[in-house]
Amino acid sequence: MTVWVLGDQLTREVGPLSRADDERVLMIEAREFARKLPSHPHKLVAVFAAMRHFRDELRADNYTVEYHTVETFGEGLDAHFADYPGDRLECMRPASHGADERLTGLVDERGGDLALVENELFLCAPDEFDDWADEDFKQEDFYRMMRRETGYLMAGDDPVGGEWNYDTENREFPGSDYEPPDAPWFEPDDLTETVVEWVDEAFSGGYDEPPYGGDWADQEKFGWPVTREASLAALDAFVEERIDKFGPYQDAMLTGEATMHHALLSVPLNLGLLHPREVVERVLDEYEARDLPLASVEGFVRQVVGWREFMRHVYRREMPELASANQLDADRSLPELYWTGETEMNCLAEVVDGVRKRGYSHHIERLMVLSNFATSFGVRPAALNRWFHAGYVDAYHWVTTPNVVGMGSFGTDALSTKPYVSSANYIDGMSDFCGDCAYAKTKTVGENACPFNALYWDFLGTHEERLRGNGRMGLVYSHWDDKDEDERAAIRERADEVRALADDGDL
Known part of the structure; x- marks a missing residue:
């Protein structure tokens, strides 16, 4: 059997790799992902650099990793099944609509077998959500259910502090003396720099409908975390330097201050390098250790446990109609x-x-x-x-x-x-x-x-x-x-x- 690791499932903490012993690992770096629709250069660098780092980390720990750099997933699977005819692949279910069927079809066409297992990179499984949801489900009700199920910020059956939501305390505007902490920035190593150079060469102006008029010259140097180690460091930076004032200033907007006290963890979370459980529990541990402001902690927990999880299930249940929904009949093009x-x-x-x-x-x-x-x-x-x-x-x-x-x-x-x-x-x-x-x-x-x-x-x-x-x-x-x-x-x-x-x- 071979564990197939997709580019947004880069984890050994949960899923098939957390249970793997000596199974092979398959990774396919398919360039069609980058060519299908325009993407920001930093997005492409994050995905491909994180995949290559994950590959190298697995190999350093004696995993056998097949890594195919190809144009399409089909080409990668061709190469795999040429070496391992009739192989059985195991993969966590992708989050994107229709990807289950596409990947299964590609494997079936090549005489293999694909076992799709639960995507464990979320806190709420589809069956759990569907058993809870009625015809008129609401995000706030889901959030309260998740708090009860996880025990996060709960005192028995009641929310810590007596309130479920501290939004009214999280709408402050900082004064003129406000100085936000520096955003964590991670110097690209040689591997990441190689990806940066390739993305700049291959995709600057390479789309039929390029973003930013094909001009990416003003992008800043890439500095997002693309390894497990860097992602944990980004989590530490948020918990130690930013969480205290995250709540009151989370809705504020300041000229020249792009990050303020925000978590900046969506990239490693969406790549699978961090798990939402460890992110929330790290914040809660710090809350207990340092007596952090409850409004800040609750606001962050709500974004991860309530909002992010809810988005996943609304997407899952409402697609494909959601993608083209337009109940107000809006008909204008996006301004240049x-x-x-x-x-x-x-x-x-x-x-x-x-x-x-x-x-x-x-x-x-x-x-x-x-x-x-x-x-x-x-x-x-x-x-x-x-x-x-x-x-x-x-x-x-x-x-x-x-x-x-x-x-x-x-x-x-x-x-x-x-x-x-x-x-x-x-x-x-x-x-x-x-x-x-x-x-x-x-x-x-x-x-x-x-x-x-x-x-x-x-x-x-x-x-x-x-x-x-x-x-x-x-x-x-x-x-x-x-x-x-x-x-x-x-x-x-x-x-x-x-x-x-x-x-x-x-x-």
């Missing part, structure tokens, strides 16, 4: 500024610049700047989702699709009960972006009025029939009711002007 960063809107320019440079922005920038603008602008959810997949170092379909199509774009109500759109008020309250912006945050119409304001009110007017009955939208529609026809007409005119400016590259 998402690729170039060329806009006078300071918030968008700042966040897109960070994505271009490092393939990263934190969750509120993703939701309340990038997705907020695209949704109120009327962008097709699938188009925004494609951009997120191209732009982020931690992008995988199982996590971007529910986040972007479901929550970010409100393409479906399978995930969210309301659209996450706002005027400039929210961005001004949680960032310093508006202070130096060419647009006036207090103006809705007229010259230099902030585009977010007119787009927001125009969005509410356009979708009034669909959204007014939503109980969570009552207050905003009461404000819409206060606007007379002349004001509404001026809003529509300004929103149309904003869209035209963006389409022409002049926003």
Whole structure:
């Protein structure tokens, strides 16, 4: 038997390799993964460098590792079965929709046998989720179930501190003396540098639809963790230097501060180098040892145990319809500024610049700047989702699709009960972006009025029939009711002007 290790299952802590004795290991570095859709250079480096490091670590521990560098999975399997006819492969189920059937078909065609076993890189198994979920399941209910099942932050049957959620304490904006800790950065070794050079040569401008207009020259030097050792060091850095203020500042946005107190663990988590259980339990151990702020610890536990796990199951249950969901019938293309960063809107320019440079922005920038603008602008959810997949170092379909199509774009109500759109008020309250912006945050119409304001009110007017009955939208529609026809007409005119400016590259 051979254990087949996929590029996002790089673990010996769980799964078949945790139980393997002297089985062979198969790894296939298939370049079609990188060529199928545009990806940020740092994403490609992270995947391929992590795979090669994992291969070398296994070999150093006396595993027999077959490593095929090929264009397609089929070619890798051809080479494997040429050496081991009729072999039986064992592999954890991939998280991407349809991958089970594709991999099984490729193995069957070559006379082999593929046993797909449970993907143990998550905390909640599909059967467990499906047994729990009713027809109207909600993320908050799932999170509470997971807290009870794991015992995380529980005092018997009750949550530690008496509350399940400390969100209201986690919306602070840092003062002028705020100095965030330096982000952990890992110097690429020779192996990783070889991958960096290959990615730069093979994929800079090599797509039919290249991200960033084919210009990756402004990317920062790669420094994400791509080994188990580096990933554990990244976890230590978060727990020792960042978790204390993670909670209060998790929604804040600051010019020039891309990472602040965020965990920066999504890359090793999504590659399988870290397990969500060890990440959460490391934070909880530190919470008990150092008496860390409960709001910070609970906020992080909720992101990993509640949100990340919930995304996986929403994706699993709602695909393939989720990928094309578009309940608001949005029909506009994504503005070119998402690729170039060329806009006078300071918030968008700042966040897109960070994505271009490092393939990263934190969750509120993703939701309340990038997705907020695209949704109120009327962008097709699938188009925004494609951009997120191209732009982020931690992008995988199982996590971007529910986040972007479901929550970010409100393409479906399978995930969210309301659209996450706002005027400039929210961005001004949680960032310093508006202070130096060419647009006036207090103006809705007229010259230099902030585009977010007119787009927001125009969005509410356009979708009034669909959204007014939503109980969570009552207050905003009461404000819409206060606007007379002349004001509404001026809003529509300004929103149309904003869209035209963006389409022409002049926003």
